[in-house]
Amino acid sequence: MQSKAVVLLSGGLDSATTLALARQEGFACYALTFRYGQRHGREVDAAQRVARVLGAVEHRLAEIDLRAFGGSALTDAHLQVPKDRAALGHSSDIPVTYVPARNTIFLSYALAWAEVLGAFDLFIGVNSTDYSGYPDCRPEFIAAFESLANLATAAAVQGKGRYRVHTPIIHMTKAQIIQMGTGLGVDYALTHSCYDPDSRGRSCGRCDACRLRLKGFAEAGLVDPVEYSHDGA
Numbered sequence: 001m002q003s004k005a006v007v008l009l010s011g012g013l014d015s016a017t018t019l020a021l022a023r024q025e026g027f028a029c030y031a032l033t034f035r036y037g038q039r040h041g042r043e044v045d046a047a048q049r050v051a052r053v054l055g056a057v058e059h060r061l062a063e064i065d066l067r068a069f070g071g072s073a074l075t076d077a078h079l080q081v082p083k084d085r086a087a088l089g090h091s092s093d094i095p096v097t098y099v100p101a102r103n104t105i106f107l108s109y110a111l112a113w114a115e116v117l118g119a120f121d122l123f124i125g126v127n128s129t130d131y132s133g134y135p136d137c138r139p140e141f142i143a144a145f146e147s148l149a150n151l152a153t154a155a156a157v158q159g160k161g162r163y164r165v166h167t168p169i170i171h172m173t174k175a176q177i178i179q180m181g182t183g184l185g186v187d188y189a190l191t192h193s194c195y196d197p198d199s200r201g202r203s204c205g206r207c208d209a210c211r212l213r214l215k216g217f218a219e220a221g222l223v224d225p226v227e228y229s230h231d232g233a
Helices: 013-024 042-053 102-117 139-152 174-183 208-220
Strands: 004-008 028-035 058-063 121-123 164-166
Touching: 004 013, 004 102, 013 028, 013 042, 013 121, 013 174, 028 042, 028 102, 042 058, 102 121, 102 139, 139 164, 174 208
Parallel strands: 004 028, 004 121, 028 058, 121 164
Antiparallel strands: none
């Protein structure tokens, strides 16, 4: 019988690759996506496509509203998404696209569903190599959350199993992630990474997410299959 795993799926490049890796490892994958008050719904649509094509056993869409707190350009319409940042990947400054405590919240939901499913494996596509500097993408955070999971749940306290948070791409470059995902058959045309797409849903090519994605495809010697606006890539 296949072990179950809950996989956080944003619809982006990293999470799609993580889902493909979890499936390759033999897990029955239960994908979890959030509509959390983000600027647009393109990534949710992408997550639905990815979950279907990559064979998730079930795909849940959880509704929460982080606009209630704001504090991020992704949840507060009054804040602008940074474009063409000179310090991309080389600064200790945390950009305004960081959503306060987002991965803590998402992993908590994943943990709750895992406990109901009788699953002890969580997968998240965080990356600490080619990323925007978010504190909740670091290995230290993942280790701390895993410890919390094994203290905070009835299943773990009762000795039914030990929770593990899998981060298979955490130390990989974007190029390595793309190369691996391509080898696993991930269709990156189904994914969406842009923080600020235009009215037609085309990626801007200038936000951190687009630039890291484009850099990864270029270094992998591949062409990004998603559509960019004319003033972007």
